[in-house]
Amino acid sequence: MSTFIHNHYSTVHPGVQRAEAAIEGALLLRQRWSAFSGLVALLLTAVVAAVLVVAYQVMDSVVEGHLLVMWMGLWAVAFAVMALYSGTARDLVARGKSSLDSWARGQAKARADERLWVIAKSDRRVMADLHSAITRQQSLAEVAAGAEASSGLSARAIRLGGADLRAYQRQNS
Secondary structure, three states, X not given: OOOOOOOOOOOOOHHHHHHHHHHHHHHHHHHHOOHHHXXXXXXXXXXXXXXXXXXXXXXXXXXXXXXXXXXXXXXXXXXXXXXXXXXXXXXXXXXXXXXXXXXXXXXXXXXXXXXXXXXXXXXXXXHHHHHHHHHHHHHHHHHHOOOXXXXXXXXXXXXXXXXXXXXXXXXXX
């Protein structure tokens, strides 16, 4: 007769599990406190400093006995304002960053289009490739009736090189 032994011991050391959990927690904390959060904190600090300057000028006219109470109230208001507007400031910075990224991508694409046309003017093979791509895009646009065809050329590139391509077509016809 055979017997089976069932081992119910853990295959992972509890200390290793705790260390892995601590490392994951540290990575999550690092993701939350990125450079983006630093920028938000810097903007909020600048706003709070401006509020403090105005408040200091107001407090100059107050009798010195009430100065400590005013400072405590001012700091309470400052921290409440920082807590209230931190999400708004973060969203504002995120929108600004995404708009700058899209602008930079557009500029890079425009420079690439201009370099492509300079190369195409001097190399007949590139011009022929562009001609076939534009012809293919025009035929797909006619078939799709308004759907965008993804041939890799932007409308700006087609507009810039239209005269060159027509001259190329006349030369080869």
